[in-house]
Amino acid sequence: MPETVVNTETVAEVQPRRSEWKRFRRVFFQRKVAIFALIIICIMIFTAVFAPWLAPYDPNEQNLSNSMAPPSREHLLGTDRLGIDTFSRLIWGARTALIVGFATAFISAAIGTALGMIAGYFGGVISTVIMRFMDALMGFPMIVLALLLAGVLGSGMQNIIIALTVASVPGYVRLMYGMTLSVKENDYILAQRSIGSSSARTIWKHIFPNALQPMIVMLTSALGGIIMAESGLSFLGVGITAPDVAWGSMVADGFKYLQTYPILSFAPGVCIMLVVFSFNILGDSLRDALDPRLRGTL
Amino acid sequence: MVSYIIRRLLWGFVIVTLVSLIVFFAIRLLPGDPLLIFMAQSQEMGTMSLEQIEALRAEYGLDKPIMVQYVNWVKDLMRGDLGLSIHYRENVGKLMLERLPVTLHLSLVSLAISLPLGILAGLAAALRRGTWIDNVVVVGSYIGIAIPVFWLGYMLILIFGLRLGWLPIAGYTSPFENFWLSTRQLIMPVFCNSIAGIAGMARQMRSSVLEVANQDYVRTAWSKGLTEKAVVLRHILKNSMIPIVTILGMSIGGIFGGSVIIENIFAIPGMGRLLVNSIFAQDYVVIQASTLIMACIIIASNLLVDISYGWFDPRIRYD
Numbered sequence: 001m002p003e004t005v006v007n008t009e010t011v012a013e014v015q016p017r018r019s020e021w022k023r024f025r026r027v028f029f030q031r032k033v034a035i036f037a038l039i040i041i042c043i044m045i046f047t048a049v050f051a052p053w054l055a056p057y058d059p060n061e062q063n064l065s066n067s068m069a070p071p072s073r074e075h076l077l078g079t080d081r082l083g084i085d086t087f088s089r090l091i092w093g094a095r096t097a098l099i100v101g102f103a104t105a106f107i108s109a110a111i112g113t114a115l116g117m118i119a120g121y122f123g124g125v126i127s128t129v130i131m132r133f134m135d136a137l138m139g140f141p142m143i144v145l146a147l148l149l150a151g152v153l154g155s156g157m158q159n160i161i162i163a164l165t166v167a168s169v170p171g172y173v174r175l176m177y178g179m180t181l182s183v184k185e186n187d188y189i190l191a192q193r194s195i196g197s198s199s200a201r202t203i204w205k206h207i208f209p210n211a212l213q214p215m216i217v218m219l220t221s222a223l224g225g226i227i228m229a230e231s232g233l234s235f236l237g238v239g240i241t242a243p244d245v246a247w248g249s250m251v252a253d254g255f256k257y258l259q260t261y262p263i264l265s266f267a268p269g270v271c272i273m274l275v276v277f278s279f280n281i282l283g284d285s286l287r288d289a290l291d292p293r294l295r296g297t298l
Numbered sequence: 299m300v301s302y303i304i305r306r307l308l309w310g311f312v313i314v315t316l317v318s319l320i321v322f323f324a325i326r327l328l329p330g331d332p333l334l335i336f337m338a339q340s341q342e343m344g345t346m347s348l349e350q351i352e353a354l355r356a357e358y359g360l361d362k363p364i365m366v367q368y369v370n371w372v373k374d375l376m377r378g379d380l381g382l383s384i385h386y387r388e389n390v391g392k393l394m395l396e397r398l399p400v401t402l403h404l405s406l407v408s409l410a411i412s413l414p415l416g417i418l419a420g421l422a423a424a425l426r427r428g429t430w431i432d433n434v435v436v437v438g439s440y441i442g443i444a445i446p447v448f449w450l451g452y453m454l455i456l457i458f459g460l461r462l463g464w465l466p467i468a469g470y471t472s473p474f475e476n477f478w479l480s481t482r483q484l485i486m487p488v489f490c491n492s493i494a495g496i497a498g499m500a501r502q503m504r505s506s507v508l509e510v511a512n513q514d515y516v517r518t519a520w521s522k523g524l525t526e527k528a529v530v531l532r533h534i535l536k537n538s539m540i541p542i543v544t545i546l547g548m549s550i551g552g553i554f555g556g557s558v559i560i561e562n563i564f565a566i567p568g569m570g571r572l573l574v575n576s577i578f579a580q581d582y583v584v585i586q587a588s589t590l591i592m593a594c595i596i597i598a599s600n601l602l603v604d605i606s607y608g609w610f611d612p613r614i615r616y617d
Contacts (some may be wrong), residue, residue: 003334005382033440040542062586099601118406118464119384126544132309132312132313133316135309135313135316136317136320136593137320138312138314139317139494139550139593140317140557140589140592140593140596141551141554141558141592141596142551143555143558143559144555144558144573144589144592147558147574148310148321148325148577148585148589150326150582151325151577151585152324152325152327194542204383224443224444228444228446231446231448232439232446232447232448232559235446235448235559236559236562236574238577238580248446248448250456251448252448252451253451253454254452258452258455258456258460259456259460259461262456265449265452265453265456266449266453267356268449268451269446269448269452269453271440272444272446272449273444273445273446273449274444276443276444276446277440277441277443277444279442280438280440289495
């Protein structure tokens with residue numbers, strides 16, 4: 001199912017030759033909101049990296065004598081039930097969200113791409129086993145599979161990353177399987193094999209370069225979904241555990257004080273929304289700019 | 299066509315078997331002992347002797363080797379027996395019959411709302427490309443996908459439940475029992491469950507319509523002097539439906555996924571809440587049954603989607 005919008009009027013319009021980077025930049029920022037998204041992501045990454053220096057307080061430091069304090073100069077967003085500074089928790093939450101997001105995205109992309117290329121290249125029993133197994137994993141909704149695995153592995157950041165990775169791998173396998181099947185038919189693959197190049201070398205040198213671009217696009221688009229799933233698990237109480245701070249569990253913790261003190265639930269939710277929104281925009285902009293089928297059509 | 303369906307059904311059977319294996323063995327890796335958790339929560343905790351615990355273990359077949367347990371489970375499944383819940387002390391089949399309709403009620407109402415709204419929004423955006431309608435739909439769909447559903451649920455509870463007091467904040471009532479209360483209780487959960495669906499549907503529909511609208515036959519239709527209504531309804535809409543069928547098939551999974559979180563927010567006794575509670579209680583029997591049922595529904599709906607392609611687009615042939 002091609003998602004491409006082929007606009008016949010603009011296809012005829014031949015673009016003047018420009019450097020690839022300039023073209024990339026032009027298409028990438030065609031959606032004005034991409035600038036906003038990029039700024040948000042940069043701020044989030046900066047916050048995550050420098051959390052220990054940016055956060056005014058320790059995100060786990062309790063101060064029961066100052067619990068449920070309203071926003072003030074000392075506590076920008078007030079404090080929670082245990083007297084912990086909400087703003088500091090938000091800052092550390094960015095670190096958790098981005099670590100889980102990037103780790104899951106990169107690991108699942110690597111595993112999924114490798115499995116997909118192997119299944120596509122060798123075919124036969126190997127592809128049947130790998131692809132049916134992936135079909136079985138795709139039979140679960142992502143959050144249900146992740147919930148099941150998180151239940152098995154236990155909560156905590158490392159286990160959540162493993163659970164979400166398993167749930168994300170099938171998408172890459174499917175994509176790379178189809179891509180490998182079509183690339184395999186090219187004459188240069190046949191030429192490689194005829195000169196006795198090993199399978200591993202053929203896959204790495206000649207099939208993988210074709211896979212890189214769609215993989216990067218899929219990886220960027222997946223980040224938002226992964227962070228959303230992580231917050232969902234943390235919200236349900238099977239996700240990130242202390243001392244790591246998760247926005248999802250902050251929303252859940254705020255429920256008891258929804259009536260009197262809604263900011264406890266409100267603020268972390270806005271952070272999740274901003275990050276997911278920005279990653280989705282960046283993913284789509286990157287797809288527009290990298291996908292050759294879309295060239296000159298937007 | 300018939301041979302295609304038969305082959306797909308056979309593969310579906312293989313995949314369901316794989317799903318059952320994954321679920322069965324994954325769950326048995328869960329740390330902890332479901333019987334001990336059950337007893338810790340029950341009254342009889344102190345009074346049970348070691349022999350009684352072992353007797354209970356034998357009753358659930360948990361003392362047998364794992365392969366024997368799997369074979370026994372599959373044998374029971376074939377006879378339509380889903381087993382006895384460890385946590386609820388109830389027949390799981392009966393439990394499912396109570397819970398599944400609740401989730402289906404929530405899901406089908408959400409789908410009935412999000413499907414037409416999503417299609418209309420996507421169609422309007424594509425036909426009025428570049429206008430404010432288009433911008434609202436595009437930005438709105440990005441926001442709709444990015445809103446955490448649990449956060450949205452809390453904010454709705456805060457505004458319409460606690461502050462304004464218009465809607466009940468939690469619970470579920472069967473529509474056959476009290477239709478008015480049931481509907482009022484469903485408004486917020488359905489809203490939460492629909493938002494992402496509408497957004498996804500609108501986005502897909504928009505790009506699909508844009509693609510179709512540039513086809514030669516649409517240009518021909520315009521040049522024949524057909525009215526906009528005729529062109530849109532007869533030529534564009536019908537041909538843009540295929541991606542929608544795909545996304546509809548995928549959204550069955552999304553709706554089950556969404557129900558896991560939404561049912562927990564609004565205390566709705568459906569499959570999603572049952573699954574989360576069973577994971578906390580490590581109730582093997584219920585986790586197995588509920589995930590297997592979800593997977594079967596999803597696999598079956600994917601099969602239906604693949605078959606329906608041929609109906610929407612007669613050019614598609616199965617071989």
